[in-house]
Amino acid sequence: MLRIARFPFFSLLAVLALVCTLSGSASAVTLSYKLKVGSTYTYEVIQRAKSEATSNDVRSLHPMERTSRLEITVLAFRDSVYVLDISSGDRRVRRYLRPNGMVIATPGEPGPMVPFFATFAEGDWQPGKPQTISTSLPSGKGSVNARWETTFTGLDTTQKKATIGISGEVMLPTDRVISRTLNAKGTMILNLETGCPERADWTISYEMNYANKEIAVIRDLWLVRETHSTSCRLTGVKP
Amino acid sequence: MPSDGGETVNIPSLIRKGAAGLFFFLATTFAAHTQPVAPAPQSPEAPFAAWLMNNEARAMAILASDRLLSDRISEPFGLLGAVPLSPAKSEQDIWAIHLQYYRFLPEAVEIAKLARRFGSGEFARVFDQAFPGNWICAPVIGVPTFHVREVALPLNTAFRESILVCMGVDKDRDADLTERLKRGQESISADNRRLQGQYFETFLALYPNNRPVRALDVFLKNGMKKSTAQGVASALGLNTASTTESAFGFDESPGGSADTTAPATEPDTDAGSMPADLFNILK
Numbered sequence: 001m002l003r004i005a006r007f008p009f010f011s012l013l014a015v016l017a018l019v020c021t022l023s024g025s026a027s028a029v030t031l032s033y034k035l036k037v038g039s040t041y042t043y044e045v046i047q048r049a050k051s052e053a054t055s056n057d058v059r060s061l062h063p064m065e066r067t068s069r070l071e072i073t074v075l076a077f078r079d080s081v082y083v084l085d086i087s088s089g090d091r092r093v094r095r096y097l098r099p100n101g102m103v104i105a106t107p108g109e110p111g112p113m114v115p116f117f118a119t120f121a122e123g124d125w126q127p128g129k130p131q132t133i134s135t136s137l138p139s140g141k142g143s144v145n146a147r148w149e150t151t152f153t154g155l156d157t158t159q160k161k162a163t164i165g166i167s168g169e170v171m172l173p174t175d176r177v178i179s180r181t182l183n184a185k186g187t188m189i190l191n192l193e194t195g196c197p198e199r200a201d202w203t204i205s206y207e208m209n210y211a212n213k214e215i216a217v218i219r220d221l222w223l224v225r226e227t228h229s230t231s232c233r234l235t236g237v238k239p
Numbered sequence: 240m241p242s243d244g245g246e247t248v249n250i251p252s253l254i255r256k257g258a259a260g261l262f263f264f265l266a267t268t269f270a271a272h273t274q275p276v277a278p279a280p281q282s283p284e285a286p287f288a289a290w291l292m293n294n295e296a297r298a299m300a301i302l303a304s305d306r307l308l309s310d311r312i313s314e315p316f317g318l319l320g321a322v323p324l325s326p327a328k329s330e331q332d333i334w335a336i337h338l339q340y341y342r343f344l345p346e347a348v349e350i351a352k353l354a355r356r357f358g359s360g361e362f363a364r365v366f367d368q369a370f371p372g373n374w375i376c377a378p379v380i381g382v383p384t385f386h387v388r389e390v391a392l393p394l395n396t397a398f399r400e401s402i403l404v405c406m407g408v409d410k411d412r413d414a415d416l417t418e419r420l421k422r423g424q425e426s427i428s429a430d431n432r433r434l435q436g437q438y439f440e441t442f443l444a445l446y447p448n449n450r451p452v453r454a455l456d457v458f459l460k461n462g463m464k465k466s467t468a469q470g471v472a473s474a475l476g477l478n479t480a481s482t483t484e485s486a487f488g489f490d491e492s493p494g495g496s497a498d499t500t501a502p503a504t505e506p507d508t509d510a511g512s513m514p515a516d517l518f519n520i521l522k
Contacts, residue, residue: 043321051329055336070320095318113310115310140300170312178301204313208298226309230324
């Protein structure tokens with residue numbers, strides 16, 4: 001009697017476990033670049049920038065837009081490192097990139113100016129679970145902390161495309177008189193079959209609110225806002 | 240008493256006197272060098288301009304530093320290395336507006352000083368008393384064959400013009416101070432003039448005890464009275480001051496801008512005053 005009563009319970013448990021395992025393996029993916037040596041990946045890049053300064057009623061606004069072409073040629077893949085030749089406008093840089101996005105060398109780019117890149121953590125990615133990397137960037141006489149948070153937000157199983165959300169922040173010192181924020185937000189659609197990004201969009205937002213304080217009197221003086229949006233779309237791969 | 244009949248020379252006494260003399264010489268020399276030197280009187284607009292410049296400098300430094308950081312996160316993906324787009328720095332428009340203030344405010348202060356010096360009528364009265372034509376010709380007034388007016392007028396005119404040149408007054412430029420102030424103000428657009436007024440309000444809210452800047456603010460808001468402008472024209476020997484009632488009334492009441500030229504030589508250390516070191520950009 002006891003055996004009969006327990007059977008449906010264990011069966012249900014086993015089925016649930018199977019479903020969970022299957023669903024888990026279906027949604028968890030490994031995010032990495034799988035580029036083809038000798039190929040050139042071409043992207044159309046649309047960049048928009050807006051700088052705005054306000055002082056009381058006076059407001060100054062400078063929007064800008066530029067469309068350019070970005071070409072990435074995979075020169076070699078050795079010791080799990082891609083050697084990339086990246087050309088955009090009049091800039092040509094050489095970057096040594098691991099499949100997880102980590103840049104290990106940037107010959108030709110001055111060290112202090114090399115961007116802080118986001119990388120994909122090794123292993124399977126679970127949807128909605130953010131991966132964080134952080135660093136310390138020099139600023140003035142000291143340094144400030146910065147971090148990237150990468151989240152696998154969705155998977156298109158039919159087209160084998162993963163959507164990756166990215167958000168970044170630089171922890172700028174702030175007080176009651178001068179407050180500043182610098183953060184970034186964006187997404188990338190990575191084709192898991194070809195191993196290259198099909199589309200990537202990100203926006204960097206900066207704001208500084210500058211005030212003056214004397215004893216208990218605080219007066220706002222200037223507000224400076226800047227946004228930089230970049231949108232990259234894969235237009236071709238040759239050969 | 241020495242055998243040769245000469246005076247006894249007391250060497251230690253001489254050394255003592257010499258040392259004392261040297262001490263007094265050094266002491267007086269040292270004291271003369273360490274006397275506190277009175278600071279040169281600063282222009283009334285200086286605290287305001289220094290405050291604005293300091294804030295500009297601080298904001299510039301912060302923005303320059305933050306833009307470097309912004310560049311560091313401008314490419315999240317190492318693969319997609321597009322050249323970052325650098326927009327025009329919009330705050331530079333604000334700095335350009337401030338540049339107009341830095342040019343205009345010394346001009347406004349100079350106008351206020353001229354108005355104060357010549358506009359009261361006191362200068363014209365003293366001038367009249369000092370005219371050489373008047374006192375040279377005084378003894379011969381009433382002599383029938385002597386044309387007093389013909390002699391006195393050129394003497395007085397030459398005297399006036401020489402004195403004004405010595406004082407650095409340009410008759411063409413300064414005869415109508417209302418017009419000169421108006422020209423200066425019109426070099427700044429209405430919006431930017433309003434912003435200047437708002438900056439003055441902010442400054443005076445932060446440093447309410449700064450009288451020179453308050454006086455300058457009042458002067459810029461109210462301008463000169465018609466009588467002041469006419470007084471200046473009269474003192475300069477030209478009656479070309481604007482005859483229309485000026486919108487600017489140079490307020491010389493005790494609560495107004497009577498102290499526009501008062502140098503702020505005494506360091507204000509109480510609350511609401513500017514710090515002693517105005518150009519504290521590097522702090």
